[in-house]
Amino acid sequence: EAETVIVGAGCVGCSAAYHLAEQGREDIVVVDQGPLFETGGSTSHAPGLVFQTAENELMSRLAQYTVDLYGELDGFADCGGIEVAYTEERLEYLKRKREYGRSWGIEGGELLSPAEVAERIPQIDSSVIYGGYHVPSDGKAHAVDASAAMAHAAEDRGAAEFYGHTTVTDIETESGEFEAVVTDRGRIEAEEVLVATNIWGPLFGEMVDVDVPLVPCAHQYLVSEPLDELAGASEELEQPILRHQDYSLYFRQHGESYGIGSYDHEPLLVDPEDIRAPEEAEEMPSIREFTEEHFYEPTHPDIDKSAYDAARELVPAFEDCGFERAFNGIFSFTPDGMPILGETEGIDGLWWALAVWVTQSGGVGSVVASWMDEGVPRLGNEKIDVSGAHLERFQPHSGSRAFSYARGGQQYQEVYQLIHPNEQPVEQRGLRRSPFYERQKELGAEFYESGGWEVPQWYEANESLLEKYDVPERSGWLAEGWSPIQGAEHQAVRENVGIYDLSRYTGIEIEGEGALEFVQRLFANDLDSSIGQVRYTPMLDHDGGVLADMAVTRLGENRFVATTGGGASATEHTRWIREHAPEEGVDIDAHVSDQCGLGVWGPKAREVLQPLTDEDLSNDSFGYFRAKEFYLDSIPVLALRVSYVGELGWELYAPTEYGGRLWDLIWEQGEDHGMVALGNGAFLGSLRLEKGYRLWGTDLTPEHDPYEAGIGFAVDTDTEFIGREALLEAKESDLDREIVPLTLDAGEVIDGGKPILDGEDVVGHVKAADYGYSIDAGIAYGYLPPEFAETGVSLEIEFEGERYPATVAEEPLFDPDREKIIR
Numbered sequence: 001e002a003e004t005v006i007v008g009a010g011c012v013g014c015s016a017a018y019h020l021a022e023q024g025r026e027d028i029v030v031v032d033q034g035p036l037f038e039t040g041g042s043t044s045h046a047p048g049l050v051f052q053t054a055e056n057e058l059m060s061r062l063a064q065y066t067v068d069l070y071g072e073l074d075g076f077a078d079c080g081g082i083e084v085a086y087t088e089e090r091l092e093y094l095k096r097k098r099e100y101g102r103s104w105g106i107e108g109g110e111l112l113s114p115a116e117v118a119e120r121i122p123q124i125d126s127s128v129i130y131g132g133y134h135v136p137s138d139g140k141a142h143a144v145d146a147s148a149a150m151a152h153a154a155e156d157r158g159a160a161e162f163y164g165h166t167t168v169t170d171i172e173t174e175s176g177e178f179e180a181v182v183t184d185r186g187r188i189e190a191e192e193v194l195v196a197t198n199i200w201g202p203l204f205g206e207m208v209d210v211d212v213p214l215v216p217c218a219h220q221y222l223v224s225e226p227l228d229e230l231a232g233a234s235e236e237l238e239q240p241i242l243r244h245q246d247y248s249l250y251f252r253q254h255g256e257s258y259g260i261g262s263y264d265h266e267p268l269l270v271d272p273e274d275i276r277a278p279e280e281a282e283e284m285p286s287i288r289e290f291t292e293e294h295f296y297e298p299t300h301p302d303i304d305k306s307a308y309d310a311a312r313e314l315v316p317a318f319e320d321c322g323f324e325r326a327f328n329g330i331f332s333f334t335p336d337g338m339p340i341l342g343e344t345e346g347i348d349g350l351w352w353a354l355a356v357w358v359t360q361s362g363g364v365g366s367v368v369a370s371w372m373d374e375g376v377p378r379l380g381n382e383k384i385d386v387s388g389a390h391l392e393r394f395q396p397h398s399g400s401r402a403f404s405y406a407r408g409g410q411q412y413q414e415v416y417q418l419i420h421p422n423e424q425p426v427e428q429r430g431l432r433r434s435p436f437y438e439r440q441k442e443l444g445a446e447f448y449e450s451g452g453w454e455v456p457q458w459y460e461a462n463e464s465l466l467e468k469y470d471v472p473e474r475s476g477w478l479a480e481g482w483s484p485i486q487g488a489e490h491q492a493v494r495e496n497v498g499i500y501d502l503s504r505y506t507g508i509e510i511e512g513e514g515a516l517e518f519v520q521r522l523f524a525n526d527l528d529s530s531i532g533q534v535r536y537t538p539m540l541d542h543d544g545g546v547l548a549d550m551a552v553t554r555l556g557e558n559r560f561v562a563t564t565g566g567g568a569s570a571t572e573h574t575r576w577i578r579e580h581a582p583e584e585g586v587d588i589d590a591h592v593s594d595q596c597g598l599g600v601w602g603p604k605a606r607e608v609l610q611p612l613t614d615e616d617l618s619n620d621s622f623g624y625f626r627a628k629e630f631y632l633d634s635i636p637v638l639a640l641r642v643s644y645v646g647e648l649g650w651e652l653y654a655p656t657e658y659g660g661r662l663w664d665l666i667w668e669q670g671e672d673h674g675m676v677a678l679g680n681g682a683f684l685g686s687l688r689l690e691k692g693y694r695l696w697g698t699d700l701t702p703e704h705d706p707y708e709a710g711i712g713f714a715v716d717t718d719t720e721f722i723g724r725e726a727l728l729e730a731k732e733s734d735l736d737r738e739i740v741p742l743t744l745d746a747g748e749v750i751d752g753g754k755p756i757l758d759g760e761d762v763v764g765h766v767k768a769a770d771y772g773y774s775i776d777a778g779i780a781y782g783y784l785p786p787e788f789a790e791t792g793v794s795l796e797i798e799f800e801g802e803r804y805p806a807t808v809a810e811e812p813l814f815d816p817d818r819e820k821i822i823r
C-alpha cells in the first residue's frame, strides 16, 4: 500500500516524485521495469540538449524551470546553445525567436554573425551560415544524474521509495476510481497513480480503456571518433550545443568526439507493443539498431540532401571520421507535438505525464505534482496555463492509430522545420464537416483545421469586396496564411451583414432539479435571472483563475445552456463541468454533433431574419442578451441575441440535419442586403479584437483572475461560487497586471508573442494582435503592470528586430457606446 504510485523512473517520474515530496506528500512508491536509474527508457540515452526558446510560452517556461532545477542538482552544464541559420529565411526566423525568448523571460539571447558563431564552435564552416541565435543559459542536462539526484532527494526526505526491476502488468479501477497497480512482484493499492511511462504510455491506455494519442518514433544519434579539431577537450562540455534546423540536425560535444542527432529522415514509427521489455532487449528496450540508409541517403520527398551530407557541410571534420557509436533511440510524439498531462476523465486518481522531453521534465514534475496535490497546476509558485498540454484537449478521433500515427509522424518530420502558425496539416483532413461545408466550398472557402473541424478562414468569393474596401498590405511572415479578403469581410460585416458557421461551438446543457444551484456554484456571475436571459460569465478554478468565459442562457427554471467554443475548449470545459456536478439532480449534455449553428451579425441582420419568422425581432421584444426558442420558417431554432463581433445580430442553433436548409433560407434573404460569408480570420482575429472581446487560451487563461483579465464586470461576489474566496482577496489587493489594448502609433500590424518594452525593460508581451479595419490602427493586447496600464502611456513593441511605438488605449476601441449593438 502507498498513498501515491508513480510508474516510470525516467526523468519525468523522478521529477514528479521529487516535487510531490517537496510539497510534503509522503508514502510515494516509484516502480520501474528496468534497473535504477539507467532504466532503459529514453532518459537513459538522451544526449540532453536543452534549448529553452520555443514559440510556445508554456514549453519555454517549463524549460527555464528545468534549467534552474537541474542546475541546483548538479545535473546541468550551462554551456549555452546556438541555433544557426543556413538560409536567410531562417535568420529572419531567429530574430523572431529571440523576441519570443525575451517575451517569455529568457535573458541574454543574442544574434551572432557567422564569425561569432565560429568563435564559439570553431569546427564549423561559418561560410555556409548566415548567423546564429545564442542563449547563454541553454545547455546540456545530465538526464540520468538529474533523475537520480531528484530520486535521492525524495528518498532522503523519507517520502519516497524506488523499486527497479518491477514491471506493472495491470491497473485496477473500481467504480470510476483508481484502486491499485498490479506488478510482477505484487499488487500496490494506492490513492493515486501517475503513469510516466513515455513510449509505453499507449499500453497503459489499453489497460484502462483510455486513448493515449502518442506514437513512439525512432530517432538517430551518432557519436564520432575523436576529432582533431577537438583534441585535448575535456569530458566536461565546453562548447555551446548546436542546432542546424534547416537540415533537422543537432550537435553536442562528447569530450574530443562530436555527437549528431538527426530528424532528417522519414518518420520511423514503432508500435508500442513492439518495444521490448528490458530482459528481452539486447541493449536498452528503447534502442533500435542504427539504420544506415536514413543517415547516408535522403529518405523523404522533403529532403534534398542526406543527413550525413548536411552534417559534413556544416562540420567538415566529419568528412574523414568514422562513428564510434550510432543508434536509433525511441521517444514519443503526439499529434500536436505537446505533452500529455492530467487526470483521466471518469477515473479519479489516474494521472498521466507522457511525451515530455528532458528539456521540460523538471518543470512538468512541478506542474503535475501541484495539480495532483492541490488541483491547480503551478510551476514553482506561479500558476501556469496547461490547457495546451491537457489530456482532455484531444478530440474523439485523436486516439485512433490512423490519426495519432499520421500526425505524430508529421510532427517528427517537422520538429525543426520552419512552420508558420497558419500552416495547415496535410494528413487526416476533412474529418469533421459542418452541414454548411458544401456551401462553403462553393464560396471558395480556404479551410483551416481546428480540432478536426474544417473551418473557413476566408472566402475567395469575397475577393470582389477588395474593390470597395481598403485593406492595408502585409508582407513576409505576417502575410503567410493571411488574405486581404479577411479585412474586406471585416468591413462588409460592419457595413451590411455576415453569416458565420458556429457548428463546432458547443452548447453544454445543464438540466435537472439541482441545475440552478449548480450553475450558481460553477459560474462567477449571478445566473438566477429571468427565463430567456443570457449572461456572460467567467468559470473559475479554485484559485480564482479564469478557466473559461461563456454565455450562459437560462431556458427554464432549471435548464441552462452554457455556450463554449469547439475543439479543446469544448472537451476541457465540458469535463470541468461534469467533474464538479453533484451526483444527483443534474444532467449534463454537451451538444457537439447534434446541433449546428449560424451567426448572423451586422446592421442588416434584423432585415435578413425578420421575414423568416413570426417572432418579433425588434429591440423592444427581443432585447440584447435575450434568448428565445422559435421557428425560423419551419426550422426549430434557439436564438441568442449576442455577438462576438460587436454588431446587431443573433446566434441561431438548430438540430444538425436542418442545417443545409437553414443556411439556404438565410443566404437567399441575405442576397438583397449585401450578406457575406464571414471567415474565422476576421471573426477571431480582427472583429473581436477591435471590440475587446476575450479569446480563451489566447488572452484569457487561468494565469489571470477576472479583474486582471478585464472581465470583473461579469463577476458577482454576492453569490457563492468556485474561486470566490480567492477573488475576494484579489479584489482587496492591487492588481499585479492588467490586460490593456495598445494601438500602434503608425498604424502597422504586428504579431502575438512579441515583447512590450519600456526603454530596454520588457514589461509584458503581446497576447493577441491584428489590424482594426474599422478604427484604422494596428492593435495589440497585453498584460502590463499597473503603472504601464494607464491610457495614454507610450511604450514600444519589438517585432522582426524593429521597434514600433504604441500607446495604451481605452477599451473598447470600437463603438464604446454600443450603438451598433443595441438598436
Ligand code: FAD
Residues within 6 Å of the ligand: 007, 008, 009, 010, 011, 012, 013, 031, 032, 033, 034, 039, 040, 041, 042, 043, 044, 045, 046, 047, 048, 049, 050, 143, 166, 167, 168, 169, 196, 197, 198, 199, 200, 219, 220, 221, 261, 286, 328, 329, 330, 331, 332, 353, 354, 355, 356, 357, 358, 359, 360, 361
Ligand atoms: P523514460 O525515460 O522512457 O521513462 C519511462 C520509464 O517507464 C522507463 O524507465 C520504463 O522502464 C518505465 N516503464 C515502462 N513500462 C513500464 C512498466 N510496465 N512497468 C514499470 N515501468 C515501466 N530530449 C531533450 O530534451 N533533449 C534532447 O537532446 C533529447 N535527445 C534525445 C535523443 C534520443 C536519441 C532520444 C531517444 C530521445 C531524446 N530526447 C531528448 C527525448 C527525451 O529523452 C525523452 O522525451 C525523455 O527522456 C522522456 O522521459 P520519461 O521519463 O518520460 O521517459
